[in-house]
Amino acid sequence: MSQTADKFIAKSTIKAADLDHRRTINFNIGKYNAKVPEGKQQFTQLLTARERAKNVKWRALETLDQQLEEFELQFTRRGGKVIWAENAKQACDEILKICEARNCKTLVKSKSMVTEEIHLNEFLGKHNIESVETDLGEYIQQLDDEPPYHIVTPAMHKSKEDVAKLFAEKLGTDPKATPEQLTLTARKILREKYVQAEVGVTGANFILADVGGVAVTENEGNARLSCAFPKTHIVIVGIEKVLPSINDLGLFWPLLATFGTGQNVTVYNSIILGPKQPGEKDGPEEMIVILLDNGRTNVLKNPKTRESLYCIRCGACLNACPVYKNIGGHSYGTTYSGPIGKVITPHLKDLGEYKHLSYASSLCGNCTEVCPMRISLHELLLENRYEAVEDGFVSFGERMAWKVWKKVSMSRKLMNTGSSKMRSWMINTFVKDWTRHRGPMQFPEKSFNQLWRERNGQ
Amino acid sequence: MNVQLFIPCFVDQLYPQTAFNMVKVLEKLGCTVHYNANQTCCGQPAFNAGFQHECKDVATKFLKDFSGSDFIVAPSASCTGFVRNYYGKIFDNSSVHNEVKDMGKRLYEFSEFLTDVLKVDNVGAKLEGKATYHDSCAGLRECKIKEGPRKLLNNVQGLELVEMNDVETCCGFGGTFAVKFEPISVAMADQKVNNALATGAQYMISTDLSCLMHLEGYIKQKGHNLRTLHLADVLANGW
Ligand code: SF4
Numbered sequence: 001m002s003q004t005a006d007k008f009i010a011k012s013t014i015k016a017a018d019l020d021h022r023r024t025i026n027f028n029i030g031k032y033n034a035k036v037p038e039g040k041q042q043f044t045q046l047l048t049a050r051e052r053a054k055n056v057k058w059r060a061l062e063t064l065d066q067q068l069e070e071f072e073l074q075f076t077r078r079g080g081k082v083i084w085a086e087n088a089k090q091a092c093d094e095i096l097k098i099c100e101a102r103n104c105k106t107l108v109k110s111k112s113m114v115t116e117e118i119h120l121n122e123f124l125g126k127h128n129i130e131s132v133e134t135d136l137g138e139y140i141q142q143l144d145d146e147p148p149y150h151i152v153t154p155a156m157h158k159s160k161e162d163v164a165k166l167f168a169e170k171l172g173t174d175p176k177a178t179p180e181q182l183t184l185t186a187r188k189i190l191r192e193k194y195v196q197a198e199v200g201v202t203g204a205n206f207i208l209a210d211v212g213g214v215a216v217t218e219n220e221g222n223a224r225l226s227c228a229f230p231k232t233h234i235v236i237v238g239i240e241k242v243l244p245s246i247n248d249l250g251l252f253w254p255l256l257a258t259f260g261t262g263q264n265v266t267v268y269n270s271i272i273l274g275p276k277q278p279g280e281k282d283g284p285e286e287m288i289v290i291l292l293d294n295g296r297t298n299v300l301k302n303p304k305t306r307e308s309l310y311c312i313r314c315g316a317c318l319n320a321c322p323v324y325k326n327i328g329g330h331s332y333g334t335t336y337s338g339p340i341g342k343v344i345t346p347h348l349k350d351l352g353e354y355k356h357l358s359y360a361s362s363l364c365g366n367c368t369e370v371c372p373m374r375i376s377l378h379e380l381l382l383e384n385r386y387e388a389v390e391d392g393f394v395s396f397g398e399r400m401a402w403k404v405w406k407k408v409s410m411s412r413k414l415m416n417t418g419s420s421k422m423r424s425w426m427i428n429t430f431v432k433d434w435t436r437h438r439g440p441m442q443f444p445e446k447s448f449n450q451l452w453r454e455r456n457g458q
Numbered sequence: 459m460n461v462q463l464f465i466p467c468f469v470d471q472l473y474p475q476t477a478f479n480m481v482k483v484l485e486k487l488g489c490t491v492h493y494n495a496n497q498t499c500c501g502q503p504a505f506n507a508g509f510q511h512e513c514k515d516v517a518t519k520f521l522k523d524f525s526g527s528d529f530i531v532a533p534s535a536s537c538t539g540f541v542r543n544y545y546g547k548i549f550d551n552s553s554v555h556n557e558v559k560d561m562g563k564r565l566y567e568f569s570e571f572l573t574d575v576l577k578v579d580n581v582g583a584k585l586e587g588k589a590t591y592h593d594s595c596a597g598l599r600e601c602k603i604k605e606g607p608r609k610l611l612n613n614v615q616g617l618e619l620v621e622m623n624d625v626e627t628c629c630g631f632g633g634t635f636a637v638k639f640e641p642i643s644v645a646m647a648d649q650k651v652n653n654a655l656a657t658g659a660q661y662m663i664s665t666d667l668s669c670l671m672h673l674e675g676y677i678k679q680k681g682h683n684l685r686t687l688h689l690a691d692v693l694a695n696g697w
Contacts, residue, residue, distance in 0.1 A: 009639070016645035322628045326645045360639050362632025362646070363506065364595040385508030394508070402504055406512040409467070409498045410519055433637040437644045438675025441472075448465050448474035452493050 004333060005356035012327035012360070021157065021328055028156050029319050035262025036316075042254060042264050053251050054374045057310035060209075060242050061300065067209040067242045068291060074212025078274035081288045088118035091292050095120065095201070095234060098288060099129055102232055104198040108190075110216070110223035111135035112203025113151050113313060114236050114292060117335045117348075120201070131201075132193045134222035139186055143170045149329035151336065152260050152315035157328055190222070200230035200284070204237040205312070206252060207289075210245045213273040214289060217256060217266045224270055233275070233284040239291050240300075240309035246271065252312065259314040259372040295348035304383050308343045310373040317367035317377055323360060332357065339367035339377040346384055352393050358384035416449060459576075461489040462524060464532040464565070467499040473667050479694035480533045480568055486697075487576055497523045502540040505548070506633050514548050521545075521557060529575065530565040533690050535665045538567040539600025567597065569665055569689055573606035580613035584696025588618045589687075590659040592650070592673070594666035595628050607665060607689055614692060622653040631672040647676040654684060663687050 015021055043049050060067055072082045085091035099107065107124065109115065109131055121131040121142070133142040137154035141147065144166055148154030155163070160179050167182050168175035177185070202223050204214040214235050216223045227233045243252060249271075257263040276283035299305050318324045318338030329337040334345045334354070342357040358381045367377040388394060408414050434441060452458075461484055465477045481491050500520050504513035520541070524530050532538050542562045549558045572578045591611060597603040611619050630636065630646025637643075651673060654662045662684055664670055670686040677684050 009641075012639070013641040016641045022645075022649075322630070322646050323639075323642055326642050359635065360642070362595070362628050362630055362635045362643070364628035364632070365599040366595070366626075366628065369599055382506065382508070385506070386510050387508075389508040389510075398507075402507065402509045402512050405504060406509075406515060409501070409516045412496045412498055415498055433640050434675070436640065437647075437679055438672065439678040441671075441675070443472065444474055446474065448470045448477045449495055451474050451478070453495055458495060 002353045002356070004353050007333055008331060008356060008360070011331040011333070015327045015331050022326065024157055024159055025325050025328065028153070029325060032262060032319050036258065037262075039254075039258030039262040039264055042258070049251060049255065050372050050374050053255055053372065054307075054310060056243065056248050056251070057373060058307075060244055061240065061306060061309050063244075064239065064242065064300065067244060068207075068239060070209040071207050071212055071242065074210070075274060075289060077212065078277065079287075080212070080274040081286070083288060083290045085290050085292045085294070087294050088292075091118050091236060091290050091294070092120060092123045094290060095236070096124070096127055096129075098232065098234060099124070099127075099199055102198050104129055104232075106193060106197045107131045107199045107201060108134050108193050108197040108226045108230065109138075109200070110202040110218065110226040111138050111148075111154065112201070112236065113148070113335060114203050114238055115201065116147060117294065118236070118292070120236075132190070132197070134190050134193070134220075134226055135218070136183060136186055136220060136222075139190070140166065143167070147330070147335070149337075150315060150318055151313050151338075152318075157330075194225050194229045197226075197230045199232045199234060200226040200228075201234045201236065202227050204235050204241055204289075205256065206249065207237055207242045207291075208246045208249075208271070209242055211271075211273060213246065213271045215243075215249060215253075216270045216272065217253065217268070219261075219267045221268050224268055227270070227272060227287075228283055231285045233272075233287045234290065235272075235288070236290045236292060238296055239293055240296050240311075255372045256312050256314050259312075259316040259370070299344060299347045302347075302383075302387075305343070305347060305380055307373075307375050308340065308347075308377075308380055310375055311340050311344075312373060313340075314372060316370045316372060320366045320370040322364060322366070323362070339381075340375075343375075343377055343380045343384065346387075351384075351388060351391060355384065355388040355393055358382075358388065412449070416447070459489050460528045461491050461571075462526070462528045462530045463491060463493040464497065464500075464524065464530050464537070465493070466532060466534045466537040467503075468671075469533055469667055472671065473688070476533055476667060476688045476690050479688075480531070480690040482694045483568075483572075483581055483690060484531065486581065487572070487578055489576075492528065494523050500537045500541050501548075502537060502544075503633065505540070505544060510548070517545060517548055518554075521554060521561065524561065524565075525557070528564070529571065530561070531568055531571045532565065533568045533665075533688065534667065535567045535594050535597035535601045535603060536668055538565055538570075539596040541565055543600055567601055567603060567665055569607040569610060570601065570603055572693075573609060579606075579609040581610070581693045582615075582697050583613075583693045584615040584617075585661075585692055586616040587660045588620060588658060589661035589663050589692075590620050590622045590654050590657045591625075592622075592629065592654070592662050592664040592669060593626055594664050594669045597665045598626055603665065607663075610689065610693060611663060615696065617692070620657040620659055622657045622659075624649070624653055629669045629673055631669050633668075636672055643672070644676065647673055651677055651680070651682065651684065655682060659684065661685050661687050661692075663689055663692055665689055 501513035501516040630643040
């Protein structure tokens with residue numbers, strides 16, 4: 001087993017037994033669960049809406065090359081610049097180049113999982129550029145020197161007491177401060193940063209091909225400030241985020257809001273079409289979009305896993321996942337956690353190293369059930385397992401076990417004879433670790449098959 | 459009505475009595491029960507482990523063992539759901555396409571067969587006490603079973619049925635998951651069992667012995683006063 005897998009098991013073992021963690025997460029996800037049905041009411045035919053959305057993404061991904069080129073064409077027309085980055089290093093290097101040319105010391109950033117994926121903050125820190133998170137949840141996580149716990153709610157695992165304590169330690173606020181007071185403190189600090197920053201970085205929820213724009217969705221207004229205040233605005237976005245048309249937002253904005261937080265629409269939805277145009281009063285002087293591959297074309301290559309690129313990162317599958325709720329977002333050791341993380345990480349990174357995630361599921365199927373894009377998440381986990389077998393990532397012992405299983409299962413005679421091979425297969429597969437928390441397994445003397453034949457004189 | 463029994467491998471090996479209870483109920487309802495003693499397994503364990511080729515060979519045998527036009531009934535939503543929803547993929551683009559489609563329509567989980575085919579929701583069973591029904595994930599999401607078993611249980615004389623919290627959340631079994639990721643699996647069992655206990659029920663009843671085997675083990679270890687029962691065991695009781 002890989003070291004990454006060992007770490008996963010160690011961390012998840014600790015978290016699964018941590019009852020405080022369980023309580024906080026169940027409480028926070030409980031709030032989400034109570035809110036989502038309200039948001040769903042805005043759809044008269046939710047299933048149709050989801051299916052249409054899936055169709056739109058299907059079309060976008062099947063014609064990805066054309067969509068991205070169309071985006072580039074339209075976006076550059078208004079003075080925007082597009083950079084294509086194959087991997088994290090290229091993306092980071094490009095950002096550094098831009099920052100250095102603008103003599104950037106401080107950079108403000110809105111919430112973006114892609115920047116987590118390429119470890120941008122750490123990289124910029126090494127080059128003495130301060131990268132400040134402006135989303136409150138991300139800001140909390142940055143203060144605590146922790147990666148986001150959840151793709152939508154970065155500090156979901158922290159109670160308000162935890163946050164008050166953290167602020168007191170790091171910023172010297174009153175340890176008994178209320179959430180409102182803490183928010184005001186953060187706001188005051190961040191407002192200064194917006195003014196100082198030479199560069200603003202945001203992600204994008206969608207890239208709009210027909211108009212050459214990016215759409216950013218947020219609840220705090222911090223992304224608007226991050227992209228409008230500094231002179232330079234850099235957007236970094238995965239290539240799969242494309243929508244063919246601005247008109248698709250009519251469907252995608254409500255879906256994202258409802259499945260992400262239970263809102264009808266998120267508070268701030270911005271469409272940014274480029275840098276400040278002649279005659280416009282505000283906006284950045286320059287705007288650069290970095291289109292990032294970083295393994296996404298690997299996912300695209302396989303027609304079966306391709307649909308995982310339809311993901312709009314709403315987080316619904318995480319909230320629905322009993323494994324996620326028990327082990328928390330940090331145990332995965334990946335940027336994207338929960339069901340979608342298990343599906344895509346082995347392809348974005350390395351199948352051998354991350355395949356264990358595909359097995360760490362009871363296949364309950366709740367993720368597939370809740371996903372607004374109707375991605376067959378649990379079936380894709382099975383697809384990953386299949387790939388792991390095909391690519392030779394399972395042990396010799398396991399291969400042999402399944403050979404024996406097949407032999408026995410192909411013949412009832414074999415299954416019935418000798419020391420009951422079927423039973424010993426079962427024992428070997430299950431009992432060793434089974435009994436630790438579940439008491440011994442009891443075997444009846446005879447199988448149904450034997451009893452039936454005896455009773456019916458066969 | 460002729461019915462072919464499909465007794466999944468672990469029911470065959472570990473819970474023969476439940477299979478006989480299912481037979482007892484089916485016969486009471488006028489079915490002529492047949493059992494092809496050559497049957498083995500539907501192939502699900504291998505498929506879930508990623509060994510799809512091994513699975514396909516065993517699934518091919520399954521198709522042969524259950525050919526014909528009789529209804530097929532199984533005391534497991536998990537295996538039923540697998541054959542129904544995954545065989546189409548396993549035999550995609552193959553000559554047995556129609557056979558597979560047809561089998562999906564002939565195959566029923568036990569409670570489904572009673573309520574949807576035989577249109578029965580009272581089999582005349584008796585059991586004294588308070589019970590809660592556990593939705594297995596396969597029952598709920600693969601087979602879309604929700605009301606059927608509850609109707610059947612509501613008509614069991616002496617039995618009071620109560621719902622537990624988070625009833626649609628997985629119990630944590632998940633095949634080899636239960637062993638490979640034992641701490642997570644056990645934490646999930648813990649929550650399921652606590653929810654069941656909070657109802658004050660003495661029995662936890664389900665369509666799937668795989669869930670129950672896992673939960674029963676955990677309950678025993680903890681010494682809780684809660685018994686797991688398969689639906690067939692309840693419906694065959696008291697007459
Ligand atoms: S996979 Fe589906 S449910 Fe999960 S984050 Fe993506 S869109 Fe949301």
